[in-house]
Amino acid sequence: MAKLDKKAGELGIDLSVNICDIAFKNPLMTASGTFSARESGAFYDISELGAAVTKGVALEPWAGNDTPRIAETYGGMLNAVGLQNPGVDEYKKTELPFLAKYDTRVITNIAGHSIEEYCGAVEALNDCSGISMFEINISCPNVSQGGAAFGTDPALAAEVTREVKRVSKKPVIIKLTPNVTDITEIARAVEAEGADAVSLINTLLGMHIDLRRRRTTLARKVGGFSGPAVKPVALRMVWQTAQAVSIPVIGLGGIRSGTDAAEFLAVGASAVGIGTAALSDPLAMVRIKSELIDYMHENGWSSIAELRNAFEI
Amino acid sequence: MELKFIYEAEVLHNIEIAHNIMKLTMLAPQAAADARAGQFINVYPKSDRLILPRPISICGADPDKGTLTIVYDVVGAGTEELKAADSGAVVRISSPLGNGFPMPEAPGKPVLLVGGGVGTAPMVFLAGALSEYGADITAVTGFRQETFLTEELKSTGCRTLVTTDLPTEHAFLGNVIDCMQINRIVPDSGWTCYACGPRPMLEALCRYIYGLDKGASLYVSLEERMGCGYGACVGCVADVRDGKDSSGRDIIRKLKVCKDGPVFNGEAVVW
Numbered sequence: 001m002a003k004l005d006k007k008a009g010e011l012g013i014d015l016s017v018n019i020c021d022i023a024f025k026n027p028l029m030t031a032s033g034t035f036s037a038r039e040s041g042a043f044y045d046i047s048e049l050g051a052a053v054t055k056g057v058a059l060e061p062w063a064g065n066d067t068p069r070i071a072e073t074y075g076g077m078l079n080a081v082g083l084q085n086p087g088v089d090e091y092k093k094t095e096l097p098f099l100a101k102y103d104t105r106v107i108t109n110i111a112g113h114s115i116e117e118y119c120g121a122v123e124a125l126n127d128c129s130g131i132s133m134f135e136i137n138i139s140c141p142n143v144s145q146g147g148a149a150f151g152t153d154p155a156l157a158a159e160v161t162r163e164v165k166r167v168s169k170k171p172v173i174i175k176l177t178p179n180v181t182d183i184t185e186i187a188r189a190v191e192a193e194g195a196d197a198v199s200l201i202n203t204l205l206g207m208h209i210d211l212r213r214r215r216t217t218l219a220r221k222v223g224g225f226s227g228p229a230v231k232p233v234a235l236r237m238v239w240q241t242a243q244a245v246s247i248p249v250i251g252l253g254g255i256r257s258g259t260d261a262a263e264f265l266a267v268g269a270s271a272v273g274i275g276t277a278a279l280s281d282p283l284a285m286v287r288i289k290s291e292l293i294d295y296m297h298e299n300g301w302s303s304i305a306e307l308r309n310a311f312e313i
Numbered sequence: 314m315e316l317k318f319i320y321e322a323e324v325l326h327n328i329e330i331a332h333n334i335m336k337l338t339m340l341a342p343q344a345a346a347d348a349r350a351g352q353f354i355n356v357y358p359k360s361d362r363l364i365l366p367r368p369i370s371i372c373g374a375d376p377d378k379g380t381l382t383i384v385y386d387v388v389g390a391g392t393e394e395l396k397a398a399d400s401g402a403v404v405r406i407s408s409p410l411g412n413g414f415p416m417p418e419a420p421g422k423p424v425l426l427v428g429g430g431v432g433t434a435p436m437v438f439l440a441g442a443l444s445e446y447g448a449d450i451t452a453v454t455g456f457r458q459e460t461f462l463t464e465e466l467k468s469t470g471c472r473t474l475v476t477t478d479l480p481t482e483h484a485f486l487g488n489v490i491d492c493m494q495i496n497r498i499v500p501d502s503g504w505t506c507y508a509c510g511p512r513p514m515l516e517a518l519c520r521y522i523y524g525l526d527k528g529a530s531l532y533v534s535l536e537e538r539m540g541c542g543y544g545a546c547v548g549c550v551a552d553v554r555d556g557k558d559s560s561g562r563d564i565i566r567k568l569k570v571c572k573d574g575p576v577f578n579g580e581a582v583v584w
Contacts, residue, residue, distance in 0.1 A: 039544035039572060042317040055547070063567055068538040070548040072365045079540060084547050084567060217538075227364050279541040280364045281357065282407065283319055 005048075008293045014303045015293070017050070019248045019270050020171040020196045022132055024105055026050040027265065027304055028289050031252050031275025032109035032135060032175070033081065037098045043282040046102040048289060050271060054095055056111035056137050059120040061087040065142060071208040071217035076227030076254075077276060078206050080220035082142045083111045088124040096130050105132040107173065111140065111147070115160055119167045126169045133170055136160065139177030139202035141224045151177040151202070154189035161193040171196035173250060176241075179205050183237050184244035191245045199250035199273060200241060201234045227276040230254045235263060239313065242268025256284065258291025265304060266311035317408040317543065319357075320344055324402045325380065327395075331461040333387040334431060335396050336372065337404075342379030344408055350439035351413035351509075351534055351576045354383065355542040357405040358391045367391045368542045368571065370509070370534070371409060372434040372462070373441065381406075384434035384462065410543055411575045414439055414532055417505040420447035425500055425529075426471070427489050427518055428454040429510020433462045435534060439507055440469040448505075451498060455489040455514065456481075489514060490521050502528030508579075509534035516584040523580065531579035537570040544572030552583035 005025060008015050015026035029051040030040070036055060037046065046052055064084025071078040085091070091108075099106050108131045112118035122134055138151035138160055150156045157174070164172055174190040176183055178201035187198050203224025208217040216222075234253020242249045251269030255261050256277040264272045277284035301307045322341035330336045344354065348371050355366035373382040387396050398404055414435075417424055424443055428436040433454045443450055450471035454463060458479040466473045476485040476492040485492045489510075500506055500522060506529055508518050515533045522531045540548030550567035551574065558564050565583055568574065 034541070034546055036545045036547075038314060039541075042314055042543070043319070064547065064550065067550060069550070070365070070538045070540045070546075072363065075362045075364065077364055077540070079546070079548060081547050084550065228361070276364065279366070279546060281319070282317070282541070282543060282545075 007290065011293060011297045012302055013293055013296050017271055017304050020133065022105065022171065024050040024271060026289060027271040028261065028285060028292070029053050029107065029250065029271055029273045030278065030285065031273035032056055032137065034275040034278050037095050040278065040282070044286050046099065047104055048286050049104045051105040051107050051132065052099055052102075053107040053109055053135060053273060055085060056083045056109045056140065057085045057088055057091045057121065058083065058111040059088055059117050059124060061085065061090070062111070066219035068217060068219055069223070071223065073206070073208055073225065073227075074229060076225055076229035077279070078208055078218060078223035078225055079203070080142045080218045080223035082220070083140055083147070085111065088121050092125070092128060096128055100130050106130050107133045107135050109135040109137050109175070111137050113143070115163050118160055119163055122164055122168050126167070131170060133173055133196070134164070134168055135173040135175050135199060136164055137175050137202070139175050141177065141179060141203060141205045141222070142220065148177045148179060151186065152180050154185050157186050158189040158193045161190040161195050165194040173197040173199050175202055176200040177202045178233060178237055184240050187241045187245050191247050195247060197248040197250060197270070198241060198245065199252065201230070201237050201253045204230055204233065226254070228254045228256050231260065235267060238264055238269050239267035255288070256280065258288050258293070258295045261288055261292050262295055262307060265308055267313055317410070318343065320406050320408075321403050322381070322406050324398050324400055324404060326400060327398050330384070331459045334384065334461050335387060336382065336384045337395065337398070338380050338382045339404060339406070340379055341381045341406060344406065345374040345379050345381045346376045348374035348381060348409040349413035350442050351435050352409040352411045353575065354381070354409055355407040356395060358394050360390070360394055363391050363394070365540060366407070366542050367395065368410070368539050370435045371438055373438050384431060386431045407543065411571060412573070414507050414534070414576050416443070416446055417448060422448060423500070423504045424448045424450050425498065425504060425506040426450060426452040427506065427508040427510065428452070429489065429514040430456055432510030432534070433466070435509050436507070437462050437465045437469070440466055440471050444469045444471065453489045453492050453498070455492070455510065460484060488517070490517050493521065499525060500527065500529035504529040506531040508532070512536070515579070519579045519582070519584070532576050533579045533582060534575045535570050535577060535582070536575070539571050542571045544569050551577065553577055554581045554583060
């Protein structure tokens, strides 16, 4: 039993949540793209996590985009990594066995350029007992084929969901892009095709100019905007989506404190993802969990359900 | 797996050693004990609007005193904030990160250190370590005009050549390659060379050393815009040759500068 769960236990707080009939010991998950098992695990005990949501993995290795891939903005950042990943074979050989040593759930984020590639990766990983759920990334703004092209069109999002659900032996989360007029339309479309849950938001499409060099800071010119600056947008979209669908919503976007996490839970998220905060502070996951416990204790809530019910939104 | 930590380090001195070039010494005993030349630390800004760590190379470590010294160029809001940290201030830092420079195969052999601008900082740390190891060190450092850290290099006992782009007293005029050619520095198979500085300098040095074709080895420390600085985000990568495929072609991989580097074998880097 991890240390901070012990703290929750001593305070009589039960942090566990249930999503798609899977029990998670707490609602804190890493956000895909900001977590690597060995590197993040060098700083903190991965067993502290409700779930480790791993970096997007595709059927074949992807090289990702040219550098610079990173730009800092006011209270946020842009990335244009482009889903560089070693492919499912390497993922099965290195990342999964490493994570198996920890007492946490693994959610595998899946990338693809086409419906066939999404399904191929899911089939390749279907029988891995260490994986609890798949998260299908139809929302990455940094790839020219696939990615957000699927996530911005309700019909295509529905089609990916239908085909992935046809092959998947595990519950499927669809990760949604905020770069749409009405995110609830996409959420309803994937729910109708059997998505077990949705996660949002992926990054917002943004841009940054390097005035000294008189060009864009990112080699790709545009990239995904994340960090504390995007939180109000994320919170609004999570609230809207939680109203619109009856499947669980995993909320993320700019969370960097225990009270930020509580806000997402309060507007209807069943769990929360933490991403950019782990760049600002490698210990963010454990700190945010501790802060959430403190906040619940101060308010006398003994479960996540009590916290959620205490808000009138 | 090597565990990494976050420390609250007390600033002992933070002084401007050249225009907008700061040298900061802090009390960080564990980091000082762990540090190797070529590694860097993440410095975490305090301001809420600055959300990314600043990766800064280590210029020296004294495990007995528990101190760590970094030298940095003030280039933006993050380093401006750090510049304002007075003695007694606390800065949040990470354990030393990255792989550092490998030592030569045997002591007593000639080594060449090449530093460009603020890239001289890790060379000072390396010169100290190599001097203890018993290497015969030549250092070549290039600056735009104002020189710094040259006395620190000399104090490690190494032969130090200083060169500048614009005329300065007591310095060669020209780039580091010109300086090496004029001084007939021709590394051969007995030599190990190390470099840190702007990418064009590193590329030119690779062309020079490998163009000589005398079998010297060369390690270069690359700089790249980083996200996390510890290998989680894959924001900073460099194209590096990593073996051959079945038809004998180079396999080029995008390796993480922060985790797999920042030091790479110069021969493997695709410029």
